[in-house]
Amino acid sequence: MSPLSLDLSPDLFPALTEAQADPDGPGAHRPALRFGDRSLTYGELAATASPLAARVAEAGRIAVWATPTLETAVAVVAALLAGVPAVPLNPKSGESELGHIVSDSAPTLVLAAQGTQLPSALAALERLAIDIDTSAPATSLPSPGTSDPETPALIVYTSGTTGPPKGAVIPRRAIATTLDALADAWQWTGDDVLVHGLPLFHVHGLILGILGPLRRGGSVRHLGRFETAGVARELSEGATMLFGVPTMYHRIAETLPDDPALAKALARARLLVSGSAALPVHDHERIAQATGRRVIERYGMTETLMNTSVRADGEPRAGTVGVPLPGVELRLTEEDGTTAVEAYDGETVGEIQVRGPNLFTEYLNRPEATAAAFTEDGWFRTGDMAVRDPDGYVRIVGRKATDLIKSGGYKIGAGEIENALLEHPGVREAAVTGEPDADLGERIVAWIVPADPQSPPTVDELADHVARRLAPHKRPRVVHHLDALPRNDMGKIMKRALTHD
Template identity: 70%
Template sequence: MSPLIPALEAEPAKPALRFGEETLSYPQLAASARALGARLTARDRVAVWATPAVETVVAVVAALLAGAPAIPLNPRMGERELAHVLTDSAPALVLAGPDDELPKALAALPHIAVDPRTPPEDSPAIHRESGPDSMPALIVYTSGTTGSPKGVVISRRAIAANLDDLADAWAWTEDDVLVHALPLFHVHGLILGILGPLRRGGTVHHLGRFSTQGVAHELSTGGATMFFGVPTMYHRLAEAVESDPVLAQALGGARLLVSGSAALPRYDHERITAATGQRVIERYGMTETLMNTSVRVDGPARPGTVGVPLPSVDVRLVDEEGARIETSDGETVGEIQVRGPNLFTEYLGWPDATAEAFAGGWFRTGDMATRDSDGCYGIVGRKSTDLIKSGGYKIGAGEIENVLLEHPGVSEAAVTGEPDPDLGERVIAWIVPVDRDDPPGKQVLTDHVAQQLAPHKRPREVRFLPLLPRNDMGKVMKKELG
C-alpha cells in the first residue's frame, strides 16, 4: 500500500506540528505515533478524545499506522449524543491526553494516555502503515441535523485522493506552513487542517483557540503561508482588519486564505480584499464526500462561488425529478450530486441509509446550487432549510442573506422559509443588529432587499435576535430558528 503520510518514513528534520508553544518534529511525531500504534490492535476501532492538542494528532496518526479506524469525539458533545456514538461505533478503547478529564460514558472503555513528550524508548514500534488503501481510516459522525448522528466511514484512499486533488488546486507543497484554529473532530480541521499538511510534508500551526491577534501573529512571525477558517472567523477578521494594519499586512502576505464549511458572505470577501489586497478562496465539501469543488489558485477570483470540480471528482446538478440539468446560466437551481474516489464507504451499521444516499452511483448531497458559464458552482443552501418555495418561485436563502449583510446596521443574518397559506412559504429574515438598542427598521431592511433583488425575494417578516444559533463549525442551525 502507499503511505498516507510519506514524511513519517522520510522523517525530514523540520517541524511537523506546533500547538501553542509545543512543537513536534517529524522524527518526534514518527517515534511517538509508532510506539503508540504498536499498542493498538489492527482493525479494532478506537475512539480519540479530539481536543485541539498535539495528543489528538499523535493518537490519530498512531491509529493510521496501526490500521485501526479512529473515531474522533467532540469533547463538547452532550451525554446523550456521546452515548449514542459509543453504542453505534463500539470502540475497543479510547485515546486521550494524560490530563484530559473524560466523561462517565467513556469510563467503561479501556483508556490509553497519549503522551508524545515521553514515548517509551524500549517499546516495539510500527515502522510502516499497514492495511489496504480501501480500509477505513476514520469514522466521523455527522451533526445529526436530520436524525441520529451517523458514523461516516472514510477510507485511506478517499483521504489520499482528496488531499492530492487539493494540492493540485491550491499548489500546496512541503514548503507551506498552515495556520488554523478549527476543531479536530471534523473533516475540515482534522483531514484538511492536519493530515493535509502532513501528507505534503509541510507544517501546521494550530492556535488552539481562534483570535484575530493569533492569526496576525502566526502569519506575521511564524513563517506561515496559509490560513484555513470558517465564515464566522473570516467575519471577525473582516470586522477587525479595516482598523488593524498589522492584521491587514499579515493577511495580505499569506499565499492562500481558504474558507469553508458554509458560504462566506460577499460583503466579507469585499472587506478583506479591500483592506489586504488578498482574496479568500472558497471550497465546497461535506463529511460524506470530503471536498468536491474549489476556486483554484491559478484561476480567477470568484467570490460568491465555490469554484470548479476537483480533478478526480464528477459533479452534476439534477432537478426535482432527478434529471440532469445541463443549463449553466448562474440562475437555474438544482441539487448537487457527486461521484469519485473522495466518497465515503458507508454509514456504519446503516445499510439502508447508505443505499438511500445514492442515485445510480451518485451521492445525493442535499445541497442546492447554480452553475455559471465557466463551470463554477454557487451554493444556494441545503434543500431542507435553504430552498424556499414562495409564490411559485424557488428562492435561495443565501442570496438574500448576502444582501442583508451589506446593510450597515446588520451584523449577522439568516433567512428561512415559513408556511404561508397563500404563498406556500414566506421569507423570514433573522437579524443580529450591530446596535441592539437601535436596530434598523424592519421596513428599511425589507426595502433594502427589494431594491437589490427581485420583489418576490424580499422578507415578509424581520425578526431580531441577540445571536444566531451555531454549531461548533460555525454553521447556523436554522432548525432552531422559529
C-alpha cells in the same frame, strides 16, 4: 488544470516514512506539528507515533478524545499508521450523544492526553494515555494493517440534525485522493506552513488541517483557540496558509480596521481558505479591501470530503465555491433527483450530486440510510442546492431541507438573500427561512441581528434593499430581530432552532 496523479498506496505520509528511514537527514528535522509552545519534527513524530501505533494495531476500532492538542494529532496519525479505524470524539458532546457514538461504533480503546478527565459515557472503555516522549528511542514505523485503499481510516459522526448522529466511514482512499486533489487546486507543497484554530473532531480541522500538511511534508501551527492576534503572529512568522470558517473570517473583518498588523500579516499569506459554511460576500469584500488578498472558498461535507474549490490559479470570486476538484464529478438535478439541470446561467437551482474517489463508504450500521443517500447510478445526494455560472463556478444557495424557498412559483435560495441583507449597514448577522403562506406557498422570513439594537432596520427598508439588489420576488416579507443567531461548533447557523415562539 494540471493532470492529477492519485497515490492510492497505503503510505499516507511519505515524509514520515522518509524521516524514519534517515533519522539524521534533513527531512527528519523538518517541523511537522506545533500547538502553542509544543512541537514535533517529522523525526520526533515518527518516534512518538510509531510505538503508539504498535500498541493499538490489534485494537479493532479506537476512539480519540479530540481536543485541539498535540496528543490528538499524534493519536490519529498512530491509528492511520497502524491501519486501525479512529473515531474522533467531540469533547463538547453531551453524555447521550457520546453514549450513542460509543455504542454505535464499539471502540475497544479511548486515547486521550494524560490527565484528561473523561465523561462517564466513556467509563466502560479501556483508556490509553497518550505520552509524547521525544526522548524515547525510535522504533520502526509499522506497516499498515492492509494495503487495501478501501480500508476504513476514520469514522466521523455527522451533526445529527434529523436524528442521532450517523457514523460516516471514510476510507484511506478518500483521504489520499482529497488531499492530493487539493494539492493540485491550491498548489499546496511541503514548503507551505498552515495555521488554523479549528476543532479536530471533523473533516475540516482534522483531515484538511492536520493530515493535509503531513501528507505534503509541510507543517501546521495550531492556535489551540482561534484568536486574530495568533493569526497575525503566525502569518508574520512564516506561515503561508490560513484555514478558517466564516465566523473566524467575520471576526477578522471586524478587527482589521483597527489592527494594521493583522492586515499586513494577511497580505503576506499565500492562501486564505474558508469552508464549512458560506462566507458572506460582505466579509469577503472587507477583507480584500483591507489586505489586498481574497479569501477562497471550497465545498465539502463529512460524507464526501472535498468536492469543489476556487483554485489558486483561478479567479478568487466572492460568493462561489469554485469548480469540481480533479477526480470529482458534479451534477445538479431537478426535484426528482434524476433529471439533470443543464443550465449554466447562474439562476437555475438544482440539488448537488457528486461521485468520485472522495466519497465515504457507508454509514456505519445503517444500510438503509446508506442506500437512500445514493442514486441508483452511484451519485451521492448532498442535499445542497446550487446554481452554476457560465464558466462552471458553483454557487451554493442553501440546503434543500431548510434553504430552498418556493415562493410565488419561484425556487429561491436563502443564501443569496442573506448576502444581500448583510450588505445593509444596519444588519450585523442574517439568516433567511421560509414559512407557509396561503397566497405565495411560502413567504421569505429574515432573522436579523441588528448593528444597532436600539434602531433596527424595518421590514420595508430591508425588503426594498433586497428587491433593488436581487429581484422583487426575493424580498423578505417578515423580519425578526434577535440578539444572536443560533450556531453550532463550526459556526453554522442552526436554522431549525429559528422559531416564532
